[in-house]
Amino acid sequence: MKLSRPPRAAQSETIIALIDVVFFLLVFFMLIGRMDATAPFEVRPPMAQSGRDMPAGGVTLAVAADGSLALDGDEVSTQDLATALTSQLAQQPDLRLRINAHRATELRHVLPYVTQAEQLGVRDVVLVVTPERDE
Amino acid sequence: MNLKRQAQPRALISLVPMIDVMLILLVFFMVTSTYLNLDMIPALRPDTDSVATTVSAQPEGSIMIRIGADGHAVLRGRQLGADAVTDHLTTEIAREPLIQVLILPSGAAPMQALISVMDSAALAGVQRLRVLRLEASQ
Structure with a gap:
């Protein structure tokens, strides 16, 4: 018995709709996401x-609940923080420092960095907050 | 003589690589993006200083709010909630619009306690806000 392979259909037009959907999703995530x-x-x-x-730009100092530090995602020690901020300031004199501290962090782990930044010459320091209640 | 032009094959652009690239970009943006709703409260402004200055002489027309280690705000000896702080400051602002609000937090107080008091002050319309920090003498 001879079985003949059915002829392959040409590429369907519905693939255009798929591309449209993927493209819209792409634009959506590009617009609403922060990187x-x-x-x-x-x-x-x-x-x-x-x-x-919160405007974009600047550097972000994250402070964990236990006082651990991270500058732009990289863990940093208290000693290295001053060096890192000084080098950033040399490149960008109007540097903005965003302090993103955990809500349970004790203030003795946060306020000294505001003072330190001010002493180093950073004139624009902001505290990151959220308007959403998530309990 | 009959010369027949050879039929040119129709140019086809494959859509598959384009879809692949778009899907990779889509997954990249979905994975790397964060969707937190973040705002900011100024701690230091280019023209003024508001947070973490050492204690100096208090000008006239100032009001001090202490934040204890437990995170509670204490105003003139009374422990107040966030709404009560806002109400109290609103009354003070109505009486003296340029009153300076000083916040003296304990180093053991949580970050949320300081932000709550700063938030109450901002909602009450306080223009002059300072956060004091006691430093150990050398």
Whole structure:
């Protein structure tokens, strides 16, 4: 018995719809996503209603609940922080420092870095907050 | 003599590589993006300083809010919640719009406690806010 292979249909037009959907998804994720370096530990920023929109740019200092530090996603020691900030300031004099501290972090692990940044010459320091209640 | 032009094959652009690239980009953006709703509160501004300055002489027309190690705000000896702090500061602002609010937090207080008081002050319309930090003497 001779079985003949059915003729292959030409590429269907519905693939255009698939491309459209993928393209829309791509644009959607490109627009709403922020590509910040994430800290190597959990940081849940404190909640506040009066926060303003956070502009992009600058460096982010993440502070964990136990006081661990990360600068732009890389863990950093207290000693190395000053060096890193100084070199960043040399490249960008109007550097913005964003301090993203966990809401349970004790203030003795946060406020000294604001003072240190000010002493190094950083004039724009902001605290990261979230308007959302997530309990 | 009959010369017949050879039929040219129809040019075909394969869509498969394009779809592959788009899917890879899509997965990349889905994986690397973060979707936290983040805002900011200024701690230091280019023109003024507001947070973590050492204690200096208090100007007239100031009000001090202490934050204990347990995170509770204490205003004039009374422990107040966030709403009560906002109400109190709103009353003070109505009386004296340029009153300076000083926040003296304990080093053991959580970050959320400081942000809550700063938030209350901002909601009450406080223009002059300072966070004090006591430093050990050398």
